[in-house]
Structure formats: C-alpha cells, structure tokens
Amino acid sequence: MKATTILTVxxxxxxxxVFAQSIxxxxxxxxxxxxxxxxxxxxxxxxxxxxxxxxxxxxxxxxTAWINTEVAGPQNAPAFxxxxxxxxxxxxxxxxxxxxxxxxxxxxxxFNLAAAGVDPNTFIAPFDGIYHFDAYVxxxxxxxxxxxxxxxIIQLLVNNAVATQASYIPVAxxxxxxQISRDLKLxxxxxxxxxVFEDIAGAQYLKMGALMCTFSGHLVTKY
Numbered sequence: 001m002k003a004t005t006i007l008t009v010x011x012x013x014x015x016x017x018v019f020a021q022s023i024x025x026x027x028x029x030x031x032x033x034x035x036x037x038x039x040x041x042x043x044x045x046x047x048x049x050x051x052x053x054x055x056x057x058x059x060x061x062x063x064t065a066w067i068n069t070e071v072a073g074p075q076n077a078p079a080f081x082x083x084x085x086x087x088x089x090x091x092x093x094x095x096x097x098x099x100x101x102x103x104x105x106x107x108x109x110x111f112n113l114a115a116a117g118v119d120p121n122t123f124i125a126p127f128d129g130i131y132h133f134d135a136y137v138x139x140x141x142x143x144x145x146x147x148x149x150x151x152x153i154i155q156l157l158v159n160n161a162v163a164t165q166a167s168y169i170p171v172a173x174x175x176x177x178x179q180i181s182r183d184l185k186l187x188x189x190x191x192x193x194x195x196v197f198e199d200i201a202g203a204q205y206l207k208m209g210a211l212m213c214t215f216s217g218h219l220v221t222k223y
Contacts, residue, residue, distance in 0.1 A: 034051050035050050041065055043063045045063075046062065062188050078110050078126055080110065083104065083215075095196070095197045121193055121194070128222060137177075151168065151198070154180045155196070158184065165180070
C-alpha cells in the first residue's frame with residue numbers, strides 16, 4: 001500500500017511537471033488588431049489597443065482620442081516644429097486658424113499638418129502634462145487705415161476654446177509680428193491650434209515662410 005501511494009504521488013508530480021513545462025508565456029506574442037487607419041475612439045472603446053501598419057506604431061484609446069504608446073523619456077519626449085510657406089488672406093472681425101504645411105520635426109508623431117484628414121493644424125497631447133508652446137506669425141498690413149481702437153490677437157486654442165492669447169496694436173503699412181510663448185497644462189487627447197484675430201478694416205495678408213509663420217512645442221513634464 002505504501003509503495004502504491006508513493007508511486008501515485010510520483011506519477012502526479014511527473015504529470016504536473018509535464019503540463020507546467022508545456023505552458024509558456026511569450027512577452028513578444030501580444031497580438032493586437034492590425035489597422036491601416038485609426039478607427040473612431042469613444043468612451044465605449046476606451047482601453048482598446050491597435051497596431052497601425054501605416055506608421056508602425058501601437059495606439060490606445062483613452063476615451064476621446066488615440067494615443068501613441070511610445071513612452072516619453074529624455075530621448076523621445078513629444079516635441080514638434082512646423083511652419084508654412086505661402087500666404088493667406090484673413091478677414092476682418094473673424095478668427096483664422098493658422099495652417100501649417102511643413103514639418104521640421106515631430107517626435108512622437110503628435111502633430112497633424114494642414115493636409116491631414118482629421119484634426120488638421122493640430123497638436124494632440126499624448127500624455128497628461130505641462131507643455132510649452134511658441135508661435136510666431138507675420139501679418140502684412142498695407143493700405144489699411146489704422147485707428148486707435150484696432151488690435152490684432154494671436155491665440156492658442158485648446159479643444160477649440162481660447163486658452164491664452166497675446167494682444168498687439170497694429171502698425172500701418174508694415175509687416176506686423178504676432179508671437180506668443182506659453183506653458184499649458186493639458187490632459188491626454190487635448191488638441192492645440194494657433195489662431196489669429198484682427199479687427200482692421202478690409203482683408204489683411206498673413207505672410208508665411210520658414211521664418212515668418214512657425215509653431216513649436218514640447219513636453220516639459222508629466223503629472
């Protein structure tokens with residue numbers, strides 16, 4: 001009886017060892033849905049992850065936007081620098097979103113240029129954090145009559161609402177510079193754009209070029 005019991009225990013241990021060895025976890029075998037373009041992201045799909053074969057990156061849905069899963073560190077903290085070469089007429093008493101068509105750098109792939117099908121001319125924050133932004137545009141004012149109450153404003157919009165702005169008194173017959181440098185506290189998925197507003201009579205010309213219309217930003221710190 002004792003020998004039978006010992007044999008049974010040994011057999012069970014052997015079988016358990018065989019099954020234990022047959023179960024392995026491969027950390028490289030995470031199989032995500034493969035897509036060529038990101039689907040819609042909403043509260044109902046929050047937490048979903050996909051692999052985008054177009055840019056070879058993984059994304060997760062935070063409930064409002066798809067976020068690149070690349071972890072920010074000293075070598076790859078989100079940062080971008082964009083510009084526009086050309087020009088644009090802007091109307092009186094209206095807000096104009098400044099378009100950006102060329103990219104100097106976009107670490108993390110978080111800025112959508114003017115040609116993007118969704119959220120053009122927009123930086124989308126990949127993480128909760130403090131971000132620093134600099135914007136610079138040149139407004140050509142020629143042949144316009146300037147009165148004391150006229151003004152021009154450069155704005156940073158967050159989710160299409162004015163987050164901060166800088167106001168300037170225009171100078172007649174000049175290339176009038178508008179610039180802003182600000183820190184903003186953002187949450188993942190927040191969308192940042194540059195806008196210009198002016199109340200000068202008649203349409204004015206927004207000059208653009210590598211040194212005349214620029215927008216840059218980077219992550220200062222997460223929180």
